[in-house]
Amino acid sequence: MKRLMSFESLAQVGHLKNILEQSGIDCLIKNEQLSGGLGEIPFLDCLPELWIIRDQDFLRAESLLKATLNFHESEKSWRCIDCGENNESHFAVCWQCSSPDSLNT
Ligand SMILES: [Zn+2]
Known part of the structure; x- marks a missing residue:
């Protein structure tokens, strides 16, 4: 065991x-x-x-x-550190300002 x-x-x-x-x-x-x-x-x-x-x-x-x-x-979303936008997890970059996901890079 x-x-x-x-x-x-x-x-x-x-x-x-x-x-x-x-x-x-x-x-x-x-x-x-x-x-x-x-x-x-x-x-x-x-x-x-x-x-x-x-x-x-x-x-x-x-x-x-x-x-x-x-x-x-x-399933978690992530928050952009540049503009504060919440992004769905499948976006590799922020859809608002195109800044990369800092946690996944
Ligand atoms: Zn952003």
Whole structure:
């Protein structure tokens, strides 16, 4: 069993678990119960974690996860640093002033 990654929100880890299970990859969530804030456990140690049960599924799970996260990433718009215009992610340059996307270049 291998740890795939940890997440800052249970909603996110649950969503990815569904995606992996739909692809036939068995996985489980650790630290699903967040601590009650007693201050005894450092916060980073109790983030929800997604674990892959069969080691041979790990690489496939990792690429699925990357594809999913990139997909969400690509839906974001970006803001032009020159004129402040919001641009759709598929524009490589600002449609308003033709300045390149500083984050993607
Ligand atoms: Zn611009």
